[in-house]
Amino acid sequence: MRLRPAQGQCPELAVFEYDEVRDARLFEPVAAAVEELAPGIEVVRPGLVVVAAQGPVRYYKSAEQAAERLVDHVAVRAGVEAQVGFADGLFAATLAAHRGLIVPPGGAAEFLAPLGIHELDQPAEHREDRTELVDLLRRLGLRTLGAFASIPERDVATRFGRAAVPAHRLAAGLEERPRSRRRPPPELSVTRHLDPPIDRVDAAAFAAKSLAERLHTGLADRGLACTRLGIRATTENGEELHRVWRCADPLTPQGIADRVRWQLDGWLTRVRLTSGIHQLRLDPEEVVDATALQLGLWPGAGQDQGEAAERAARAMVHVQGLLGPDAVLTPVLGGGRGPVERVRLVPWGDERTPAADPDQPWPGQLPAPSPATVFAEPEPVALLDESGADVVVTGYAELVVQPHRIVHAGRARQVVAWSGPWPVDERWWDEETAMRGARLQVLGTAPDGEELAFLLIRAGGKWAVEGVYD
């Protein structure tokens, strides 16, 4: 429902922005209440928790009894109303829970068949690709899950692409992926001792990020990605906390970090802990082969479509698996004055945004051509006048004397031509990052006649090489 009609029906309505952290925090008591009755819960997202039904159903004699107990218990403990549904598989069970139904074992396909095709696109999952697929299917006249499921899987794959295959499996009442998941070896778990123990949310977020990177790197080295993540925390007084998160898509480092942060947030603010958390451990409880799913992980990573882009993307992900995520960089051109600052090197898979707006005017920007070799950390160099003294640039960005000799990497060259200085006076309003200096193009000739053009920058009273035109 849109906001205006909703307010029309309920004028007292208060509207909040979507905030996963808040949702996770508020959901923690519900998850905790369910866990008291049914051990081994998995949180799919804030608001949805799955439990293997076998245990509770047997204990409470019937599915109806178990559902009633769960609803009661959540209401007492967390003060909210819960809905419970039973079915084979996560997707069918979620839809059953929306309707408060108990679907008998083996009846998932039959239960799903008459439901609308829009059920494939659960708004809470925020999946753009699903929205597009559902829209397409509806326009093609496939209005129910049953109609979609009746198409052979091979035809779905050829007509709608690989992304549609999991959706097709869901519509047919199957699990999203075939059951080929393997139990990961225990050494893939990562543990971190936190000293001092954390008791604040911001510290938790920081710890989550570094731990998530480590877990992901370890998995990527083996070509794996995690679909079920176990988070285990131990407090100083020995309290053990454990929660499993389950995901439809393999988790990216950011995805892992988010879930750890949400979970820690929930524990720190909602559960009465007697002391801070001093040990944190992440277990990949279920992993899938990363390569098959890799391209889907970062939609929109490259603007290019097509087979060549796909092959290149796969190769880059492979290299990232070998050397780490920062090993493969793609340049993004942006605004700025020097050749170094105009290029931002983005690890493959990250968002390709320039560091500075290239469309702004950049007075003092160096004209093309740019040096083919650039030094991200400028290398010291000596630029000397005829008497052997340092060449100084005045506050008016003028050279006081003519440069005569340039000594770089132990090699002296005679300066035959130069130009500039191009003054640089950046961010003078900010003491930390302010930068005042001047750039100079210098052409030097070695005794053997070899000519080399340098781009020099002077800052803090010292010359340095920023680039070589080779």
Add this chain to the structure above:
Amino acid sequence: MSRSATATLTALGVGAAGELTTALARTLPVRGELAELLPWGGLRRGSTVSVRGSTSLLLALLAAATAEGCWAAVVGLPRCGALAAAELGVAVHRLALVPRPGRGQSEVEKTVAALLDGFDLVAVATSVTRATSRKLIARARHRKAVLLPFAVPWPGADVELTATPGPWTGLNAGHGVLSTRTVTVRATGRGAAARPRQARVPLPGAGDAPTRRPTLIPLPAPAPASARSPAEAV
């Protein structure tokens, strides 16, 4: 191809004929002066072309192919200037840099091999052993990629391009800006490339980047330091 077969391909969603031909093109394009140097009139897929003497020459070799949709990777060249690449005509959004391809020989070999699987052009500026270089040449031939060893000895290359940069134009004592220079490139090699060729290539070339020339204001002749106002020097 018969009419009905064409119709079926279209129905299957296979792209236009142009797409098919580029996918199967045996030779990747390079700009005019460089094409004359190469026995195949371009970079033949599966070949190894070693480059020495000029980073600009390497980037210029990547330019035309990436502009037409090929992907290029540059390995072991942490100081590769992406801005210069863009000015020479490289489509930088199809350029990947792997500045540090691992520590040992085996890691370098694995990295380059993985890149040869997916990229059309792979430039390598890390020195490798004779055995590794042979393996990578074979890999490039097998995967129909072009291997471009840069500034490292690489026995077994099909063609070796050696650049000798000439004098720069545009820069004078105290004024002007660097504009262009003529690089003499000498090609030697085996087989079809056995006859040595030589060409003079302007780098950057006239048609490369839309160069923005600032209005040039000649600087006043330098005066003794004492005559300057005491403004803070930088």
